[in-house]
Amino acid sequence: MSDHPIDPGPAGPTGPPPLPSRWRRRPGERMVMTPLMSSVGAMIAFAAVVFIVVLLPVQTFNPKASKDWVPLSDAALAGRQVFLSNGCVYCHSGFSRPQDVRAGLYYLYPKVSLPGDYFGTDQTPNLLGTERTGPDLTNEGGFHPDDWQFAHFYNPRYVDPFSLMPSFRFLSDHEVNDLSAFVQERSGKVGLLRYAGTLYAKHVDLAAQAYKPAPTGFQGANRTTEQADEQGKTADVIGGNILPQPDVVNLNEADRSYWLANDPLPVTVANLLRGKEIFRERCVACHGSLGDGKGPAAKFMSPPPADFTDKDDQCCGADTSPGDFYYRVLRGFPGTAMENFGTRLSVDDIWRVVMFAKTIPNGTLKSGRVPTPQDYIQWTPQDDLKAYVKAHPIDEMAPFVERPAPTDPFLVEAERMFPGMAPSDSILVPNIGRIDLTSIAAGIRRIYFNLLNKAWSDAKARGESLPPESQKNVLPEPIETGS
Numbered sequence: 001m002s003d004h005p006i007d008p009g010p011a012g013p014t015g016p017p018p019l020p021s022r023w024r025r026r027p028g029e030r031m032v033m034t035p036l037m038s039s040v041g042a043m044i045a046f047a048a049v050v051f052i053v054v055l056l057p058v059q060t061f062n063p064k065a066s067k068d069w070v071p072l073s074d075a076a077l078a079g080r081q082v083f084l085s086n087g088c089v090y091c092h093s094g095f096s097r098p099q100d101v102r103a104g105l106y107y108l109y110p111k112v113s114l115p116g117d118y119f120g121t122d123q124t125p126n127l128l129g130t131e132r133t134g135p136d137l138t139n140e141g142g143f144h145p146d147d148w149q150f151a152h153f154y155n156p157r158y159v160d161p162f163s164l165m166p167s168f169r170f171l172s173d174h175e176v177n178d179l180s181a182f183v184q185e186r187s188g189k190v191g192l193l194r195y196a197g198t199l200y201a202k203h204v205d206l207a208a209q210a211y212k213p214a215p216t217g218f219q220g221a222n223r224t225t226e227q228a229d230e231q232g233k234t235a236d237v238i239g240g241n242i243l244p245q246p247d248v249v250n251l252n253e254a255d256r257s258y259w260l261a262n263d264p265l266p267v268t269v270a271n272l273l274r275g276k277e278i279f280r281e282r283c284v285a286c287h288g289s290l291g292d293g294k295g296p297a298a299k300f301m302s303p304p305p306a307d308f309t310d311k312d313d314q315c316c317g318a319d320t321s322p323g324d325f326y327y328r329v330l331r332g333f334p335g336t337a338m339e340n341f342g343t344r345l346s347v348d349d350i351w352r353v354v355m356f357a358k359t360i361p362n363g364t365l366k367s368g369r370v371p372t373p374q375d376y377i378q379w380t381p382q383d384d385l386k387a388y389v390k391a392h393p394i395d396e397m398a399p400f401v402e403r404p405a406p407t408d409p410f411l412v413e414a415e416r417m418f419p420g421m422a423p424s425d426s427i428l429v430p431n432i433g434r435i436d437l438t439s440i441a442a443g444i445r446r447i448y449f450n451l452l453n454k455a456w457s458d459a460k461a462r463g464e465s466l467p468p469e470s471q472k473n474v475l476p477e478p479i480e481t482g483s
């Protein structure tokens with residue numbers, strides 16, 4: 001140790017440790033970073049993040065239009081503005097992540113958003129949204145018909161008593177029509193396909209019951225439910241069908257395996273009471289607190305909600321078997337505002353509410369009235385239905401026979417709207433004529449291309465940059481796209 005001279009340091013043995021002789025002690029430390037320096041540095045760091053995360057992608061990320069992309073028509077573009085300025089975007093996101101895809105929802109082709117779905121200046125900046133307080137609306141197009149949308153915008157509780165969405169009754173008719181156009185057209189080609197299917201099915205439903213089209217905007221609010229109901233009268237029985245209208249159309253819009261099905265649950269007070277509870281919670285807004293089809297939403301709708309108070313209809317109608325009712329609640333009624341409850345009610349609860357509906361003509365909806373098995377109206381198939389089923393036999397093996405998936409998207413949609421129809425069936429509809437799956441597909445195709453061409457020419461006239469014309473003619477794929 002004595003070989004190495006050691007600097008004992010200014011403070012002696014109690015000060016900082018000694019240094020080897022040729023080392024120089026560092027000067028006392030001082031803060032080099034001035035407030036100015038740290039502000040400038042922070043700003044540079046922030047700018048770098050903004051540049052990389054925002055500016056660079058905006059400049060360089062320019063995906064091609066996806067196969068599914070469609071431009072917005074002028075009305076839909078105006079509706080987009082209404083959507084933005086009324087804060088819809090805060091509750092409703094506009095891109096579906098894989099976990100959002102509501103595959104269980106019927107009539108909904110599950111689709112995950114792709115970057116190319118947000119092509120074009122009319123959809124920039126895209127309305128991705130953040131909150132998801134309400135459901136994602138990427139796939140809303142054609143999921144409900146316009147009359148449902150109008151009633152819902154006027155007062156969401158009219159169609160969904162549990163809804164927390166605010167009422168938008170202060171909007172003008174014009175704004176509401178545009179808003180509905182936006183909601184129906186924002187879902188790409190598969191959305192337009194679904195919307196075209198709904199429009200076609202509504203066209204047939206109205207013709208079969210001789211109803212006039214539903215009012216647009218909020219004009220329904222000014223009608224009485226009686227006025228809405230009076231419009232329709234059952235069209236005359238026309239030759240060529242074994243069943244009268246609208247039964248023959250209604251039946252073909254339900255899967256045949258349900259046509260003759262009875263309620264599998266025992267008719268007990270407990271089941272009926274649960275059914276009543278569900279009916280009062282979810283169905284009265286449209287079907288009315290007396291079950292007569294005159295709920296507050298009814299005046300917006302055509303065809304109006306079904307009237308359950310008719311005993312004859314309940315016991316003997318061709319399209320009113322418990323199975324048919326079950327199918328309608330599970331999957332909805334094509335083209336009408338009757339929506340599907342398949343993801344909101346359990347199988348048993350659907351059978352229970354259907355069971356309860358069969359007691360309504362006996363006044364069971366009155367408050368405090370406990371429905372009993374004696375109130376239950378047993379349905380039995382009539383001769384004309386039996387004859388129809390015999391003439392149109394159910395091929396029970398059909399779902400199990402392997403066949404190539406239909407490649408024509410319009411035929412896929414036709415089968416979704418008329419699931420009761422076999423390829424060889426046809427029905428005669430007043431004011432329309434004879435329809436079968438092929439002609440239904442052709443009708444849906446026509447509506448689809450009218451919508452698409454209108455949107456395309458509107459966008460062109462607005463001077464938007466459009467993808468090559470060939471993109472327009474790529475047909476919609478009513479199957480999962482993306483992953």
Ligand code: HEC
Pocket residue numbers: 082083086087088089090091092133134135137140143156160162163164165166168179183
């Ligand atoms: C406070 C949040 C909130 C706001 C704001 C809001 N919504 Fe909703 N929306 C909801 C909720 C919750 C639901 C689900 C219940 C229902 O159907 O009403 C819903 C449902 C919907 C549906 C039906 C979705 C489906 O298929 O089941 C549509 C369409 C819709 N909203 C459109 C709009 C439009 C357009 C606006 C603006 C004018 C808007 N919403 C504003 C919360 C909101």
Ligand code: HEC
Pocket residue numbers: 148159160205250278279282283284285286287297301303304305306319320324325326328329333336337338339341353354357
């Ligand atoms: C948004 C309005 C709306 C709601 C909510 C609604 N319905 Fe309907 N419902 C309709 C409309 C519209 C029809 C179609 C009537 C037609 O085409 O003649 C219909 C038809 C039906 C039918 C077919 C009747 C028949 O004679 O074929 C059944 C069954 C039915 N609804 C049951 C229910 C039940 C049960 C609920 C509640 C769980 C419910 N609906 C909720 C509007 C609604």
